[in-house]
Amino acid sequence: MGAVVDKAGHGAVAIVTVDQPSSQASRGKAPRTARGEKTLRKILDAALAEFGQRGFHESSIVGITSRAKVALGTFYTYFDSKEAVFAALVQDMSRQVRDYVYPLLEGSTDGIDRERRGLAAYLRFVVDNKEVYRIIDEAEFVDPSGFRTHYETAASRIASRLADATAKGEIRDDGELANEVRAWAIMGINVFLGLRFGVWAAEDPDQVAAHANALLRKGLEP
Amino acid sequence: MGAVVDKAGHGAVAIVTVDQPSSQASRGKAPRTARGEKTLRKILDAALAEFGQRGFHESSIVGITSRAKVALGTFYTYFDSKEAVFAALVQDMSRQVRDYVYPLLEGSTDGIDRERRGLAAYLRFVVDNKEVYRIIDEAEFVDPSGFRTHYETAASRIASRLADATAKGEIRDDGELANEVRAWAIMGINVFLGLRFGVWAAEDPDQVAAHANALLRKGLEP
Numbered sequence: 001m002g003a004v005v006d007k008a009g010h011g012a013v014a015i016v017t018v019d020q021p022s023s024q025a026s027r028g029k030a031p032r033t034a035r036g037e038k039t040l041r042k043i044l045d046a047a048l049a050e051f052g053q054r055g056f057h058e059s060s061i062v063g064i065t066s067r068a069k070v071a072l073g074t075f076y077t078y079f080d081s082k083e084a085v086f087a088a089l090v091q092d093m094s095r096q097v098r099d100y101v102y103p104l105l106e107g108s109t110d111g112i113d114r115e116r117r118g119l120a121a122y123l124r125f126v127v128d129n130k131e132v133y134r135i136i137d138e139a140e141f142v143d144p145s146g147f148r149t150h151y152e153t154a155a156s157r158i159a160s161r162l163a164d165a166t167a168k169g170e171i172r173d174d175g176e177l178a179n180e181v182r183a184w185a186i187m188g189i190n191v192f193l194g195l196r197f198g199v200w201a202a203e204d205p206d207q208v209a210a211h212a213n214a215l216l217r218k219g220l221e222p
Numbered sequence: 223m224g225a226v227v228d229k230a231g232h233g234a235v236a237i238v239t240v241d242q243p244s245s246q247a248s249r250g251k252a253p254r255t256a257r258g259e260k261t262l263r264k265i266l267d268a269a270l271a272e273f274g275q276r277g278f279h280e281s282s283i284v285g286i287t288s289r290a291k292v293a294l295g296t297f298y299t300y301f302d303s304k305e306a307v308f309a310a311l312v313q314d315m316s317r318q319v320r321d322y323v324y325p326l327l328e329g330s331t332d333g334i335d336r337e338r339r340g341l342a343a344y345l346r347f348v349v350d351n352k353e354v355y356r357i358i359d360e361a362e363f364v365d366p367s368g369f370r371t372h373y374e375t376a377a378s379r380i381a382s383r384l385a386d387a388t389a390k391g392e393i394r395d396d397g398e399l400a401n402e403v404r405a406w407a408i409m410g411i412n413v414f415l416g417l418r419f420g421v422w423a424a425e426d427p428d429q430v431a432a433h434a435n436a437l438l439r440k441g442l443e444p
Contacts, residue, residue, distance in 0.1 A: 111442075112442055112443070137359060137363075138363060140359050141360060141363075151417070155418070171443065171444065172444045173444075174433065174436065177425075177429065178436070181415065181437075182433070182442065184411075184415055184417075184419075185411040185434055185437060187414055188407075188409075188412070188415065189410045189411060191410055191414065192373075192406045192409055192410030192413065193403065193410065196377070196406045197403075197406075207399065211399060211400045211404070212403055214400070215403075215404055215407060215438070215441065216441055217442060217443055218440065218441040218443060219334075219437065219438055219440040220334055220387075220393040220394060220438055220439060221334070221440060222391060222392075222393065222394045
């Protein structure tokens with residue numbers, strides 16, 4: 001489809017490439033303008049507040065549109081149902097975590113230090129976005145395939161970082177299963193430290209990440 | 223209250239100490255006989271099947287009693303509500319995990335090897351009890367305090383094993399926060415390896431546990 005210009009005439013900023021449509025909206029409902037993207041963003045932020053506070057079952061589309069201050073019809077411009085906006089929100093949270101964490105991996109001294117930076121960044125994200133747990137966890141029931149995709153994607157990102165570090169000789173090469181186990185182990189560490197030290201109680205993210213990283217680097221042996 | 227004898231006269235096996243009543247039943251509804259314990263067990267097993275297959279919202283008390291083949295009135299002998307039996311089931315699953323895993327820790331060569339045995343046992347438990355994830359995870363929404371208690375209890379069990387191993391010089395003493403971080407890290411590792419290699423796909427539990435334990439023992443460094 002190429003690029004289109006916002007009908008409201010916002011000019012250059014309104015040019016949005018839709019060859020890779022935002023997969024957040026329901027099929028065929030991706031926004032085609034910058035204004036549309038902005039409205040979609042408002043709806044997703046409102047959905048986060050609504051689902052995060054009330055849970056999926058108690059939430060309603062009207063609850064979302066009134067938080068977003070958009071008309072009910074506008075909601076249906078982008079989404080087919082409450083399930084659809086929930087599934088979109090799960091994908092959106094996945095991406096927000098990635099987009100927050102990735103730039104902060106820059107400057108790592110090696111593949112193990114990169115995981116320390118990743119965890120410290122994730123803990124900071126969680127403190128400011130505590131609802132992320134509730135959303136991802138409820139996805140297990142509301143959107144099981146989105147739930148699984150979220151974790152499989154996150155684990156495969158870690159696995160590819162580990163493969164890179166293994167190739168560079170920065171981590172021990174114990175074979176393919178070892179790196180798969182390590183990737184899921186690291187994800188489990190991050191998720192549970194985020195729950196304990198980010199959602200349930202606050203703790204200095206750098207200290208927590210340093211202790212967890214000492215475990216990753218040299219294990220528990222004296 | 224001491225011990226009581228089953229009214230049906232099952233003699234010795236019917237003697238149940240009720241000084242520590244089964245906390246699974248609703249308050250004041252703990253079974254006082256072996257037969258009662260057996261009925262409570264049947265209800266909990268049926269609740270596991272019902273909630274595990276249908277989820278909390280789609281499940282019903284009648285669904286549970288018909289699976290358990292007990293009368294509706296019998297259900298109310300032990301539980302006040304669907305929420306109450308769900309909360310009881312969360313506690314019951316916590317205990318089942320503990321009772322399955324603990325005897326298998328025997329014979330460990332040190333505190334790190336004990337965690338290897340713990341993970342291997344947990345993976346075996348999960349393969350045969352896949353519903354445990356669905357129950358514990360849904361508790362976050364249905365019974366938030368039970369959810370938190372489940373993980374805090376599991377983490378404090380690991381933390382006390384680590385404190386023991388630290389005192390024996392089997393693991394590095396990096397201070398109190400280090401062991402708290404390690405306990406939650408180990409729990410996260412176990413939960414996510416159980417999801418990946420127990421619920422979603424099968425893998426030799428001993429191999430997975432060996433790789434995870436190598437990580438705990440000596441970290442990732444070459």
